[in-house]
Amino acid sequence: MKKILIFTALLSLLTSCNKWLEIAPKSEIASNILFESEQGFKDALMGSYLLMTSQNTYGFESTVGFVDNLGQQYYNSGTSNPFYYVMLYQYDQSSVISRKDNIWSTNYNVISNLNNIIENIDLKKNILNPVHYAFIKGECLGLRAFLHFDLFRLFGYGNLVNDPGSLTKVVMPYVTRYTKQITPHITVSAFIDSLKNDLDKAEKLLAPYDSLELKATQTVVPNGDQFYNNRNLRFNYYAVKALQARLYLWIGDYDNAILAANEVITKGRSNLVSFHSGNINDPTPKNKDYTFSTEHIFAVNIQGQYDIIWPYIRRYASDGINTNYNKLFHNGTVADNLFEIKTKPQMSLSDYRYKELYNKVSTTEYLLLKFTYVDQSLYKDKMPLIKLPEMYYILSEAYNEKGNQATAIDYLNTVRINRGIASSFNLATTLTKDGVRAEIETEYRKEFISEGQLFYYYKRLGKTSIAGTSKVMDNTVYVLPLPQNEIEMGGR
Numbered sequence: 001m002k003k004i005l006i007f008t009a010l011l012s013l014l015t016s017c018n019k020w021l022e023i024a025p026k027s028e029i030a031s032n033i034l035f036e037s038e039q040g041f042k043d044a045l046m047g048s049y050l051l052m053t054s055q056n057t058y059g060f061e062s063t064v065g066f067v068d069n070l071g072q073q074y075y076n077s078g079t080s081n082p083f084y085y086v087m088l089y090q091y092d093q094s095s096v097i098s099r100k101d102n103i104w105s106t107n108y109n110v111i112s113n114l115n116n117i118i119e120n121i122d123l124k125k126n127i128l129n130p131v132h133y134a135f136i137k138g139e140c141l142g143l144r145a146f147l148h149f150d151l152f153r154l155f156g157y158g159n160l161v162n163d164p165g166s167l168t169k170v171v172m173p174y175v176t177r178y179t180k181q182i183t184p185h186i187t188v189s190a191f192i193d194s195l196k197n198d199l200d201k202a203e204k205l206l207a208p209y210d211s212l213e214l215k216a217t218q219t220v221v222p223n224g225d226q227f228y229n230n231r232n233l234r235f236n237y238y239a240v241k242a243l244q245a246r247l248y249l250w251i252g253d254y255d256n257a258i259l260a261a262n263e264v265i266t267k268g269r270s271n272l273v274s275f276h277s278g279n280i281n282d283p284t285p286k287n288k289d290y291t292f293s294t295e296h297i298f299a300v301n302i303q304g305q306y307d308i309i310w311p312y313i314r315r316y317a318s319d320g321i322n323t324n325y326n327k328l329f330h331n332g333t334v335a336d337n338l339f340e341i342k343t344k345p346q347m348s349l350s351d352y353r354y355k356e357l358y359n360k361v362s363t364t365e366y367l368l369l370k371f372t373y374v375d376q377s378l379y380k381d382k383m384p385l386i387k388l389p390e391m392y393y394i395l396s397e398a399y400n401e402k403g404n405q406a407t408a409i410d411y412l413n414t415v416r417i418n419r420g421i422a423s424s425f426n427l428a429t430t431l432t433k434d435g436v437r438a439e440i441e442t443e444y445r446k447e448f449i450s451e452g453q454l455f456y457y458y459k460r461l462g463k464t465s466i467a468g469t470s471k472v473m474d475n476t477v478y479v480l481p482l483p484q485n486e487i488e489m490g491g492r
Helices: 002-010 014-022 028-034 039-051 066-071 094-123 129-157 166-170 187-208 213-216 237-251 255-271 305-313 333-338 346-351 389-403 403-417 433-447 455-462 484-489
Strands: 169-171 296-302 358-360 365-368 382-387
Touching: 028 039, 039 094, 066 094, 066 455, 094 129, 094 433, 129 169, 129 187, 129 237, 129 455, 166 187, 187 237, 237 255, 237 296, 237 382, 237 389, 255 389, 296 389, 296 455, 333 365, 333 433, 382 389, 389 403, 389 433, 403 433, 433 455
Parallel strands: none
Antiparallel strands: 296 382, 358 365
């Protein structure tokens, strides 16, 4: 409870968010009390963001922990590591079951709270300033799509471009009502349509107030309580466009993926995000921006993030002497090969991701610094969920699949230059389609360490073999089993 209260204080909403936490959201009477004022809707929305910071989901398991271990982002150090069976894809092990089921239940809990807000906001529209109505409902719809899509990326189907038959498979529920009744499972196609529908509605609500359109209309956003500050820590308009790009790429709709991602890298870069300025090279540790926070299109603020992650990234156990069996790290040889340190040392040594984000304690053991603790850091406690480079990777992949390799390569080179790699090391314009694909995969492996995105990349493409495991990757690996109670009660 203390961590939650501290976090809400940072948002200048301590008192009101405390009220949200003390009033049980599942109670109809509590909802009536909460939603009797504009402030109540704000509190409820912030309560949903707080739930997303749980260690069961984006605070750890959906990012650094469970999902990144599925993507083989770390060295498998043996049976003593708590993620050993995760990396072996042994989904019947109790430690694996609890982690995946907690992601499911936590995300659907947040979705339930969002549905409560969405249902009540239309009933109480008359008490809300139209701008607040648009922001709050737009964010709720966008977040509902975001959470559902991440659940789908774990428990649903990938490789839809090459296996369109999966579109007719019954997958999981898309919950749009605040109710105790069981929501039936629907097909992949219907699930995707629901995602599109929520995102389209969110886009329409947020665009007049949360994009460059705001400057054109000169709309005044009432923000005396600073509720709309730090928009990249909320599901803003450009997060909607970025998620649309992510979704369209998943289903192989390259034209719409290009349109959505392009809006983010053009208008969004004028209004919300910018490439990292290079301060990661600052000799003063507290000034280093290890997660490239200026590039966060959507992130969550994890209060006490260091306390959560530190046990998994330190070299020794808490006594400072014994082996840390929880450790998640990179094998030095694998890391050097990934960054081409032997063949292109000058290029690799200038790449921020190699130069600044590893603590090379031995030739075989590279510790990860992306979420390291730095006293008085200016950039701590931020977990990126959608970042600017992903939009460039989406554009690169979409253009590559459409046969425009030159444009695809340009987008990759833009990211590489903004990671400190000199233009003299730009990727050659003569790369083939397969060559571009290989470079995109390399970028995903470098860029998204500890962010929980690599497994989804492999799954989306249906890759049968991936770095870090000899396991043959297919739907028995990529499609995680639903929680047992969902199978029993959900009618699947």
